[in-house]
Amino acid sequence: MDMxxxxxxxxxxxxxxLAELESGLLKLNDGDRDPETxxxxxxxxxxxxxxAGAFGLDDLVSFAHVFETTxxxxxxxxxxxxxxxxxxxxxxxxVLADLTNAARDGGSxxxxxxxxxxxxxxxxxxxxxxxAAEAPAPKPAPKAAAPAPVxxxxxxxxxxxxxxxxxxxxxxxxxxxxxxPTVQVDFKPKKDLYAKGNEAxxxxxxxxxxxxxxxxxxxxxLPPLDKMDPEEAYFSWKISVTTDRGEDGVRSVFEFAExxxxxxxxxxxxxxxxxxxxxxxxxxxPVPFDLSMLDESGSAAGGEDEPAVVESDAAAAVAAAETxxxxxxxxxxxxxxxxxxxxxxxxxQASQTAAGQTIRxxxxxxxxxxxxxxxxVINQAMLSQSVVENDTNGTSSINMGLEELQQLTxxxxxxxxxxxxxxxxxxxxxMARTVREIADITGKSxxxxxxxxxxxxxxxxxDKLAEPLTHMIRNAVDHGLEMPEKREALGKNPEGTVRLTAxxxxxxxxxxxxxDGAGINREKVRQKxxxxxxxxxxxxxxxxxxxxxxxxxxFSTADKVSDLSGRGVGMDVVKRSIQAxxxxxxxxxxxxxxxxxxxxxxxTLAVLDGMVVTVAGQTLVVPLxxxxxxxxxxxxxxxxxxxxxxxxxxxxxxxxxxxxxxILNFRATQANPIEGVALLVESEGGxxxxxxxxxxxxxxxxxxxxxxxxxxxVPGIAAATILGDGRVALILDVDxxxxxxxxxxxxxxxxxxxxx
Amino acid sequence: MASKKAAQKNLSLAPVLDLNEATVLHKQLMGLKxxxxxxxxxxxxxxxxxxxxxxxxxxxxxxxxKQPFTFGKVSDPFMKTMQLxxxxxxxxxxxxxxx
Numbered sequence: 001m002d003m004x005x006x007x008x009x010x011x012x013x014x015x016x017x018l019a020e021l022e023s024g025l026l027k028l029n030d031g032d033r034d035p036e037t038x039x040x041x042x043x044x045x046x047x048x049x050x051x052a053g054a055f056g057l058d059d060l061v062s063f064a065h066v067f068e069t070t071x072x073x074x075x076x077x078x079x080x081x082x083x084x085x086x087x088x089x090x091x092x093x094x095v096l097a098d099l100t101n102a103a104r105d106g107g108s109x110x111x112x113x114x115x116x117x118x119x120x121x122x123x124x125x126x127x128x129x130x131x132a133a134e135a136p137a138p139k140p141a142p143k144a145a146a147p148a149p150v151x152x153x154x155x156x157x158x159x160x161x162x163x164x165x166x167x168x169x170x171x172x173x174x175x176x177x178x179x180x181p182t183v184q185v186d187f188k189p190k191k192d193l194y195a196k197g198n199e200a201x202x203x204x205x206x207x208x209x210x211x212x213x214x215x216x217x218x219x220x221x222l223p224p225l226d227k228m229d230p231e232e233a234y235f236s237w238k239i240s241v242t243t244d245r246g247e248d249g250v251r252s253v254f255e256f257a258e259x260x261x262x263x264x265x266x267x268x269x270x271x272x273x274x275x276x277x278x279x280x281x282x283x284x285x286p287v288p289f290d291l292s293m294l295d296e297s298g299s300a301a302g303g304e305d306e307p308a309v310v311e312s313d314a315a316a317a318v319a320a321a322e323t324x325x326x327x328x329x330x331x332x333x334x335x336x337x338x339x340x341x342x343x344x345x346x347x348x349q350a351s352q353t354a355a356g357q358t359i360r361x362x363x364x365x366x367x368x369x370x371x372x373x374x375x376x377v378i379n380q381a382m383l384s385q386s387v388v389e390n391d392t393n394g395t396s397s398i399n400m401g402l403e404e405l406q407q408l409t410x411x412x413x414x415x416x417x418x419x420x421x422x423x424x425x426x427x428x429x430x431m432a433r434t435v436r437e438i439a440d441i442t443g444k445s446x447x448x449x450x451x452x453x454x455x456x457x458x459x460x461x462x463d464k465l466a467e468p469l470t471h472m473i474r475n476a477v478d479h480g481l482e483m484p485e486k487r488e489a490l491g492k493n494p495e496g497t498v499r500l501t502a503x504x505x506x507x508x509x510x511x512x513x514x515x516d517g518a519g520i521n522r523e524k525v526r527q528k529x530x531x532x533x534x535x536x537x538x539x540x541x542x543x544x545x546x547x548x549x550x551x552x553x554x555f556s557t558a559d560k561v562s563d564l565s566g567r568g569v570g571m572d573v574v575k576r577s578i579q580a581x582x583x584x585x586x587x588x589x590x591x592x593x594x595x596x597x598x599x600x601x602x603x604t605l606a607v608l609d610g611m612v613v614t615v616a617g618q619t620l621v622v623p624l625x626x627x628x629x630x631x632x633x634x635x636x637x638x639x640x641x642x643x644x645x646x647x648x649x650x651x652x653x654x655x656x657x658x659x660x661x662x663i664l665n666f667r668a669t670q671a672n673p674i675e676g677v678a679l680l681v682e683s684e685g686g687x688x689x690x691x692x693x694x695x696x697x698x699x700x701x702x703x704x705x706x707x708x709x710x711x712x713x714v715p716g717i718a719a720a721t722i723l724g725d726g727r728v729a730l731i732l733d734v735d736x737x738x739x740x741x742x743x744x745x746x747x748x749x750x751x752x753x754x755x756x
Numbered sequence: 757m758a759s760k761k762a763a764q765k766n767l768s769l770a771p772v773l774d775l776n777e778a779t780v781l782h783k784q785l786m787g788l789k790x791x792x793x794x795x796x797x798x799x800x801x802x803x804x805x806x807x808x809x810x811x812x813x814x815x816x817x818x819x820x821x822k823q824p825f826t827f828g829k830v831s832d833p834f835m836k837t838m839q840l841x842x843x844x845x846x847x848x849x850x851x852x853x854x855x
Contacts, residue, residue: 189805194775200805204840217842222809225789225817230782231775234809237842 010051011104012360015426017044018097022429025093029086035075035190039259042071048096057103059114060096066118067092070125076188076262079124088120094433180211180242183250186264188236193260195231204237206253211243233261240268363459366419373409373416374703380409381700381724410701421456421603424502424511427466428453431473431500438477445484445495446477452502457509457603464581465511465601468574472513472597473498475571480517480595490592492516508583508625509603514596520589522546547587551575584735600735608704610731611679612697612723616666619729620693621702621721626734628680628688630696633657633673644670648678648690655680657690658741660732664716681734689738700724704731716740766828768796773807781807785814790821794850798829803837815848826850 024041027034049064070089073079081089095117098109185207189200207213215237222234243249247267254263384402428450439446457465481487481496488494501512522543529535529549541549551571578585583601602608610621611630637649638657646657657678661667671692678690702721707714707730718733765788770777785793795811818825828850838845 194804194806197775199774201803201808201837201841208840215840215842219809219812219843222813222816224820225782225785225810225813228782228810228813230778230810231806233805234813235805235841235843 007055009360010055011100013051014048014100017047018093018100019426019429020044021093021096022090022432023425025086025090026432028081029083029090033081038071038075038081042068042075045071045096048100052100052103055103057099059109060099060103063092063096063099063114063118066121066125067096070121072262073125085124088117088124090436092117092121094436097433180244181246182240182242182268183247184264184266184268185239185241185250185254186236186262187239187254188262189233189257190260190262191231191233193257194233196260198257198260200233200235200237203253203257204239207239207241207250210245210249210253211241213239213241215239236262361419366416366459370416370420373413377409377413377701378703378722378724380405382726385724413701417458420459422459422462423454423456424462424465424509425453427462427469428500428502430466431469434470434473435477435498438474442478443483444477444481446481447495447497449497449499450501451499455502455504455509457502457601461509461581461601461603464577468577468599469500469511469513471571471574473500476513476515476517476595476597480515480519482518504603505600508600511599511601512596513599514594516594519591519593519595520547520550520587522591525549544588547589550587551585608702608719608721608731609699610702610721611699612729613677613679613693614695614697615664615693616661616671618666619697619723619727620660621700621729621731622679622681622691622693623718623731623734624699626681628682631678631680631690633676633678633690633692635674638673646673648673650680650690655688655690656741657692658738659692660737661692661694663737663740681738689741691732691734691737702729702731764792764794766794766796768798769800769807769834771799771801773800773803775804775806778804778806778810782810785810785817789817790823792824793818794824794826794828796828797834798831800831800834803834805841808838808841808843812843815845 021041021044024037024044027037028041045064045068049061049068052060052064067089070079074081074085079085095109095114099114101107102109187200187203189198193200204213204215208215216239218236218238219234221236222228228234241250247265250265254261254265257263380402384406387398387402432448432450435446435448438444476498477496481498482490482492484494484496487496497516499512499514501514503510503512525546526535526541526549529546529552530537530539532552534549534552535541551574575585578599578601581601583599585597585599587595587597589595608621609624611624611627613620613622631650633648639647639649639654641647641656647654648657649655657673659670661671662669671694673692676692676694677696678692680688680690682688700723702723704719705721707717707720710720714730716733716736717730718736719731720728721731723729767784767788769781773781793814815825825848827845827848830845830849835845
């Protein structure tokens, strides 16, 4: 694996971390104060920083660092995550994403923006945090280029650091002989640490065993006796330990406690420590002792209390100054930190939810597998068909074996499809950013509410969903929502709401985008359509038809063309991309109350469970997901309605009868319903229709072969497939047929209506 | 120092000062508040940070009440634990306990 591949993995992980970060921040924004959420956010930034350090991505590291520092303040409850704070943080998350992208793809980022944010973040971390409580030297690191002396006051002084050095009898007389790193640990246990039966004393003992340790116990947060909770954690420690096992050794001590405490482990360069000696007069209490007392054995080996004073008193002070300039050196270690953090995080998760392990697989490989499975399904169908044709008694062992084979192929196919299924969450999260940015540019205040983020859909669908969705969100915020003042004047909440919902319905995924804005100005749309010669001036259009005009190419209702939208390449492009996915888009709008765009997309683009039917001698496949039930119509149940419409009465309710053969022009006259079979289907609008076909051949899983790619779009037909006998069968587009039965012809369907 | 009506109290610490003992110890100390206190830590074999917290909080409260709060006898493990976790109790040690 070469460096580039590792880097690629890092960027993939970054994407996940960024998603985690954003969702965490949004949760906080919604008032979630779960420490685990804050931790997750912190971890995400921390991991990115760590990885970026390993690859020498300095911009990313420095920004992530400032971000992390501020998050740390939130994590340690020094900074209340108010809306204002979170606004800055969300923006920072965006910048972090930009920086990550810039690092991967090259290109530049808006430096002014990141600088402003760095300042804001620092102000947040600074403004409300008492200096003493702050971890030493997190501040200067972002200005990694700045020389160490920028820190006028080593924080150690403020804290009254009291290093208590001690040793194990024969410690190295000449530490300078070889490099022994000094590791600085800020350790603040949480209540959970004790509650889980862990003990800070034992951790400190283990650290002390690594090497020469000084410790300072911070008791500042200890409340008076009558106000304290005896099981709460109040003490925190600053430890510096000189050990040849380095940071890793120290980290391994805290391995099992890492997520039950706030922990900061840094390495300080030993040689520099030597140079700065007694500049600072630190109150030092050398307390030598023998640790054998604390061993589990409890052996009472008498300690000879010889004071072993070590000249590392200034270590901590120098540490602070040094950290600033050592960012790049520390980068490698930061990567390890990140790894340790990540593994600890996953360990924690595993223990809580027994989360499964994952592997990364190239999408091409999955696609290849899916294709092969598709072929396998066809082949298996062909095989069973020929066996059935050549086998007269139908109970042969071959037949039984084939049935098993069928089940197996079926299972394989389901499993392979499940590999591709992904929640729509990442796309929705990207939308959150879009909303924020557009809201910023337009000066509107917008709240994005997402629902059903975990709805799963095929990866291809997800990938292709992002672009049309972005278009639509932009439109919704830019055109749909009014300015805050206007909203207030109308008695609405000045903050506009855009609601993005995903759900499964009848085997498809339905994505709804609703805004509570002004709705479509039908008068304006109509006028514009007349101006653009899209419709005749005297055309009589229903509201729905007018609404659908916005899906026409070259149509924009915004008064002026803005940067965001309104160049007339909006909704027609959206419609085309949705259609290319085998989906449909429709709009419903109420003046003054907002608009709802509904997209319905197939869950997968590869296979389909279908009912194979015969219509006028043709074999058609009706998607099984659309079918509610099948029934044999009886003469008394059929009622005529109007000139050519017929209804069928099913359990005391009437349902329009749709003659599929007639609508697809397979035959010139209406079929006799009594001779055929009715398929009760549920259409997009929610209503039921009875599709009339001549006969049902059976149910089969078919592999979808795009008609558009191989031939051309055929109205009323969604796609094609190859049946077991090698013949091509067309897959019916139920909604298009139902829409056509409402009086619109299929031709009109493509030219005007959006529900096509 | 001690107020006239307050009689000196003694408190012997349990051998194991763990999570459970922290609550017990806290209750005991609360019950002794306002009285001069001598703590006997000679039996302590194992001390945890939570109990150290309770003791330190106690020491502060006693200081506020201007009542003496001293460790009459301390065991080695107790002393060493306190040193290990950086809690200095030297000033709380009774004369005879100092080495």
